[in-house]
Amino acid sequence: MVFHVLSLFPQMVAGCMDFSVIKRAVESGLVTLDCIDIRAFSSSKRSQADDAPYGGGAGMVMSAQPIVAACASAKEKSKEAPVIYLSPRGEPFTQRMAEELARESALILLCGHYEGIDERALEEIGAREVSIGDFVLTGGEIAAMAVMDSVSRLVPGVLGKEESHQFDSFSDGLLEYPQYTRPPVFMGREVPEVLLSGHHKNVDSWRRKQSLAITLKRRPDLLEKADLGKSDLKYLSELGYKKGMGSALKGIITVIGKDQMGIIARVCTFLSGEGINILDISQTIVQGYFTMMMIVDLDSVSKRFEELAESLRVLGEEIGVQAKLQHEDIFNSMHRI
Numbered sequence: 001m002v003f004h005v006l007s008l009f010p011q012m013v014a015g016c017m018d019f020s021v022i023k024r025a026v027e028s029g030l031v032t033l034d035c036i037d038i039r040a041f042s043s044s045k046r047s048q049a050d051d052a053p054y055g056g057g058a059g060m061v062m063s064a065q066p067i068v069a070a071c072a073s074a075k076e077k078s079k080e081a082p083v084i085y086l087s088p089r090g091e092p093f094t095q096r097m098a099e100e101l102a103r104e105s106a107l108i109l110l111c112g113h114y115e116g117i118d119e120r121a122l123e124e125i126g127a128r129e130v131s132i133g134d135f136v137l138t139g140g141e142i143a144a145m146a147v148m149d150s151v152s153r154l155v156p157g158v159l160g161k162e163e164s165h166q167f168d169s170f171s172d173g174l175l176e177y178p179q180y181t182r183p184p185v186f187m188g189r190e191v192p193e194v195l196l197s198g199h200h201k202n203v204d205s206w207r208r209k210q211s212l213a214i215t216l217k218r219r220p221d222l223l224e225k226a227d228l229g230k231s232d233l234k235y236l237s238e239l240g241y242k243k244g245m246g247s248a249l250k251g252i253i254t255v256i257g258k259d260q261m262g263i264i265a266r267v268c269t270f271l272s273g274e275g276i277n278i279l280d281i282s283q284t285i286v287q288g289y290f291t292m293m294m295i296v297d298l299d300s301v302s303k304r305f306e307e308l309a310e311s312l313r314v315l316g317e318e319i320g321v322q323a324k325l326q327h328e329d330i331f332n333s334m335h336r337i
């Protein structure tokens with residue numbers, strides 16, 4: 001795997017592979033780091049690589065020309081390498097993405113600085129924008145280092161045993177179980193007995209249960225997409241888990257109006273057309289008035305919430321009922337008030 005890192009401050013990145021497992025990977029030729037100084041590609045007399053933003057505003061913007069030229073130089077070395085721009089507005093970097101990127105033979109990682117990069121450079125080099133989290137860093141270098149580190153350890157041969165990343169957090173969609181090493185008792189705290197038993201099946205089962213319990217407690221959203229077997233679901237339900245409860249984005253739909261044929265069918269057809277999953281539903285008729293409440297999973301919906309709510313309202317008008325989509329958070333904050 002070759003990482004070409006385009007940066008205004010390549011010295012920030014240069015030493016990041018001089019330690020631990022990644023150092024060994026570099027020494028054995030499995031991973032190569034190529035730091036490229038964007039400024040060296042500037043065609044301006046004073047090697048300028050940034051300028052004031054058009055339209056005004058604070059800060060500076062990295063100019064397109066040096067970036068496109070620096071990227072072309074990386075492409076000369078690795079023609080097929082995808083270009084990734086580390087950016088807070090990019091798609092979230094996940095273990096899945098790390099696995100996907102580890103299958104490439106080279107990556108070009110573009111680090112921004114200041115207010116960011118002239119959009120035309122990003123269009124010209126066809127950059128995929130990737131974010132390492134919902135926060136803003138001063139520059140893309142730390143983000144590039146995070147990406148390189150997690151991708152490198154997935155390159156075959158980098159970790160001692162091929163299976164050592166198999167049970168890492170996120171690899172199977174769950175968080176990792178707790179780990180222990182010697183001594184067996186530390187400040188009065190004992191290692192769980194099962195880990196000392198030498199009974200591999202029991203150890204595996206204990207670890208799986210621990211993973212499930214920790215994921216339910218800390219990141220229930222992950223359970224919605226994890227590959228869970230029957231025994232996993234049984235154990236989770238003992239812990240109080242119900243399918244859909246970890247969904248990060250839930251909506252509440254209410255439909256009220258004079259009862260008539262086909263209301264449920266029309267609403268359900270609308271929801272399935274928008275890729276919305278119904279998690280729970282309750283419907284009744286009170287003295288000729290139709291009332292329905294649904295809890296829906298909005299996680300995989302691409303439309304904006306307001307747009308969806310408006311489309312549902314319009315559908316309600318067509319049917320002759322009042323149909324409302326509200327964010328679950330509204331009810332949570334009402335409860336707090």
Ligand SMILES: C[S@@+](CC[C@H](N)C(=O)[O-])C[C@H]1O[C@@H](n2cnc3c(N)ncnc32)[C@H](O)[C@@H]1O
Pocket residue numbers: 085086087088089110111112113114115116117130131132133134135136137138139140141143
């Ligand atoms: C100060 S930030 C620019 C932020 C930009 N004005 C915005 O609001 O999107 C400078 C650079 O840091 C990098 N950066 C900042 N936060 C990041 C994040 N969460 N993930 C990846 N890169 C990030 C990007 O390369 C970005 O161009």
